[in-house]
Amino acid sequence: MENLRPGMFDEDRMERSKRISWLDMDRIATTKCLVVGAGALGNEVIKDLVLSGFCHIELVDMDHVVRSNLNRCVFFREGDAERKTMKATIVASRAMELDPAATIISSVARIETYDVERFRSFDLVLGCLDNIAARLHVNSHAYSAQKPYIDGGTNGFRGKVQVVVPPNTPCLQCAMNRTHYRVMQKRFSCTGTDVSYFEPKTPAEITTTSVVAAIQVREALKLASGKPDKCIRNLMFYDGLNGTSDELEVEIDMDCPMHKKNP
Amino acid sequence: MGVRVIIKNAETGANVAMDLEPSNSVQEIIDSIAMYWEKDAGAYVIRKGKKLLKGEQMIGDLGFAENDEIELIPDPEGGI
Numbered sequence: 001m002e003n004l005r006p007g008m009f010d011e012d013r014m015e016r017s018k019r020i021s022w023l024d025m026d027r028i029a030t031t032k033c034l035v036v037g038a039g040a041l042g043n044e045v046i047k048d049l050v051l052s053g054f055c056h057i058e059l060v061d062m063d064h065v066v067r068s069n070l071n072r073c074v075f076f077r078e079g080d081a082e083r084k085t086m087k088a089t090i091v092a093s094r095a096m097e098l099d100p101a102a103t104i105i106s107s108v109a110r111i112e113t114y115d116v117e118r119f120r121s122f123d124l125v126l127g128c129l130d131n132i133a134a135r136l137h138v139n140s141h142a143y144s145a146q147k148p149y150i151d152g153g154t155n156g157f158r159g160k161v162q163v164v165v166p167p168n169t170p171c172l173q174c175a176m177n178r179t180h181y182r183v184m185q186k187r188f189s190c191t192g193t194d195v196s197y198f199e200p201k202t203p204a205e206i207t208t209t210s211v212v213a214a215i216q217v218r219e220a221l222k223l224a225s226g227k228p229d230k231c232i233r234n235l236m237f238y239d240g241l242n243g244t245s246d247e248l249e250v251e252i253d254m255d256c257p258m259h260k261k262n263p
Numbered sequence: 264m265g266v267r268v269i270i271k272n273a274e275t276g277a278n279v280a281m282d283l284e285p286s287n288s289v290q291e292i293i294d295s296i297a298m299y300w301e302k303d304a305g306a307y308v309i310r311k312g313k314k315l316l317k318g319e320q321m322i323g324d325l326g327f328a329e330n331d332e333i334e335l336i337p338d339p340e341g342g343i
Contacts, residue, residue, distance in 0.1 A: 039343030063343075130343035132306065155305075155339035177318030178290050179297070180306040180338065202341030209342075235315060237336060239273070248315040255319075 013099070014053050024225040025053055029101075031224040032056045032121065036111050036138050037128035038087035039063070040072040040204055041152050044213030045128050046091055047074055050098045052221055057095075058122070060107040060114065061088040072206040112137050119145035124220055127151040128213070130202065132176075132184040139164065139172040143258045148228075150219050152212045156203035157240035159212035162250075163219050163231045166258075174253040175235055208240045266327045270296050273336040285323025289316040296335050306338040 009015055018025055033054055035045055038061035049057060065073075065080040065087055075094040076087075092106035111134055119125065125142045127149060129135050135151060142149035142164065149164040151172055164171045215236065222230045238245045252259055265284050270292070271277070279299065281292065293307050309316045311325065311333045 037342060041342035069343075128342050130341050132340055135340075152342060153339040154341045155337060158337060158339045160339050174317075175308065175315055176306075177293060177308065179293060182304065183306050183340070186304075202343075204341055204343070212342075246310075246313070248310050249313050250315045251317065253317060 017053060022225055022227060023221060027226065028053045028221065028224045029055045031123045031220075033058070033220065034114075034119070034122040034125045035059045035128060036125065036134070037061055037130070038091045038106075039069065039128060039130065040206070040209045041128035041154065041213050041216075042087070043073040043075050043091055044210055045126055045152070045216055046095045046104070047098070048214055048217035049126075049220065050095050050102045050104075052217055054220070054224070055099070055102045057092075057102065058105045058107060059088045059092050060109055060111055061086070061091075062108060062110050063087050065090065072204060072209050114141065116141050116144045119147055122147055124223060125149045126216055126220060128216075129153075132180050135172055136184070140258060142166075143171050148223050150216045150223075152216045154202075154204060154208050154212050156205065157208050159208050159238040159240070161212060161215045161219065161232060161236045161238075163223075163233075165223070165228055165231065168228075169233060170250040170252045171256065171258045173256045173258055175250045208238070211238055211240065266322070266331075267329055268327055269330055269332045271332055271334040272300055273334050275300075278332075283322045283327070285321065287322045288318065289320045289322075289325075290318035292333075293318065293335065300335075302337075306340055308336050308338050310334050310336060 014025055017023055035042055035057060038059055064084040065076050067081040069076050075091045080090050086108045088106040088108050092104035096102050096104050119141045125147055127138050143166045146166045151162045153160045219231050232247060234247055234250045236247045265282055267280050267282050269278050270281055289309055293309055297307055
């Protein structure tokens with residue numbers, strides 16, 4: 001006969017999650033996640049991952065905290081902006097306070113330094129980026145490593161999430177057109193090196209960021225729980241101003257370099 | 264044979280008609296309409312119903328009927 005004790009159902013921090021039958025908490029706890037970007041989306045994604053029971057995370061970002069980050073980044077403080085603390089370092093450190101069982105490795109680096117072999121060491125990749133060039137790097141490397149990639153993007157009250165599960169789904173590049181490449185080319189000179197130019201700041205606020213990050217992590221939960229069939233198959237657009245979301249069909253583009261390589 | 268489509272601006276809700284030939288591409292629509300609405304030099308996509316149209320697709324291959332509606336959507340690329 002099983003012995004019960006008053007309050008015993010409140011002793012396990014994941015007890016309420018375990019009540020959701022399709023969540024595989026053991027697999028979630030052992031899934032290795034790479035999170036790219038420790039800005040607004042990165043803060044929210046890391047918070048949701050840790051609270052959802054993911055325990056093995058690597059967070060990569062090359063930037064430091066500035067004061068204008070503070071209206072949408074839950075792990076940043078005024079002092080971090082004053083000290084110009086590196087984003088990845090501070091997010092990893094503060095997020096581990098949420099759950100001592102979680103290990104978050106911070107990597108102060110450009111994602112372009114991660115090769116395909118490095119991507120192979122993870123089970124899932126979550127993109128929390130602010131530019132197309134870095135997205136394409138993550139897209140191609142995750143695809144080549146055959147690892148699922150969950151990309152999020154925001155612009156004011158608008159957001160999007162795309163889940164790429166190689167080799168079954170379209171990738172980010174399949175959904176791009178010339179306007180994306182024009183934006184990307186502005187960052188580079190004809191020699192391929194960074195150039196200085198004025199780039200208008202993208203509007204950003206926390207409610208859209210929270211929604212998009214939550215959807216990204218929910219998709220990660222499905223993948224880690226062995227439910228890829230339940231994932232967003234195409235491209236989900238969120239319009240916070242009108243309170244709508246839509247999943248748009250994207251076809252695999254056989255001219256896309258990813259699909260040419262992996263037909 | 265040409266076809267007239269209605270293009271909706273997802274950001275403002277504004278509509279405009281555009282006359283298209285079968286040899287026009289989706290990319291040409293995006294470029295023209297973004298210029299007409301004086302859009303920022305950002306990334307945009309076009310949807311027809313539940314389908315995201317590819318830039319290189321030709322109008323003649325897309326089965327447009329007169330006054331079909333398509334929508335220009337800014338592609339959110341921020342996150343920092």
